[in-house]
Amino acid sequence: MSKSTSEALIALGANLNLRDSGPKVTLQRAIDAILRQGVVIRAVSRFYETPCFPAGAGPDYVNAAALIETEMSPAELLNLLHEVEREFGRERVQRWGMRTLDLDLVLYGDLVLPDHAEFDRWLTLAPEAQKEQAPDTLILPHPRLQDRAFVLVPMADVTPGWRHPVLGRTVTEMLSDLPAEDVAAVTPL
Numbered sequence: 001m002s003k004s005t006s007e008a009l010i011a012l013g014a015n016l017n018l019r020d021s022g023p024k025v026t027l028q029r030a031i032d033a034i035l036r037q038g039v040v041i042r043a044v045s046r047f048y049e050t051p052c053f054p055a056g057a058g059p060d061y062v063n064a065a066a067l068i069e070t071e072m073s074p075a076e077l078l079n080l081l082h083e084v085e086r087e088f089g090r091e092r093v094q095r096w097g098m099r100t101l102d103l104d105l106v107l108y109g110d111l112v113l114p115d116h117a118e119f120d121r122w123l124t125l126a127p128e129a130q131k132e133q134a135p136d137t138l139i140l141p142h143p144r145l146q147d148r149a150f151v152l153v154p155m156a157d158v159t160p161g162w163r164h165p166v167l168g169r170t171v172t173e174m175l176s177d178l179p180a181e182d183v184a185a186v187t188p189l
Contacts, residue, residue, distance in 0.1 A: 003071040023062035045157035065154035100113040110165040
């Protein structure tokens with residue numbers, strides 16, 4: 001009996017050079033590394049230059065999104081992404097700090113993990129607390145995706161009609177909810 005496959009979305013980002021290569025090259029190499037692990041990549045967005053988040057925390061980022069298909073569970077996929085990050089020199093020293101590579105599991109089908117109550121707790125966490133606290137379990141969908149143009153703009157390239165299972169909004173609708181200047185700051189390379 002074969003395992004079933006699920007669609008997931010990975011947000012990719014980098015703002016530091018790695019081994020004399022810029023962030024754009026790092027993202028392409030990371031996509032290749034994910035492919036070598038048996039993950040099927042259905043679509044990759046354009047690459048975008050985005051202002052560093054939070055503002056002033058370092059050089060601008062290169063961001064993208066990859067729509068994938070996998071037989072891995074969400075936890076297995078997250079572990080794989082963390083392994084690829086380590087391969088590319090990622091060190092988890094500072095929350096929202098500069099990085100050679102950031103791979104975020106943004107969604108896994110329409111799963112809400114670990115449950116609606118915990119998701120809601122992270123969704124409504126005060127901005128000051130977001131800077132200090134990180135979940136110790138996988139939260140899906142990513143509780144901040146609806147707030148971040150640097151995630152939604154690339155997502156719109158590969159899955160504009162995906163509907164958030166809690167908010168009930170599509171990627172296109174969430175993107176239209178953001179301030180126009182935030183969306184305009186995410187520019188294709």
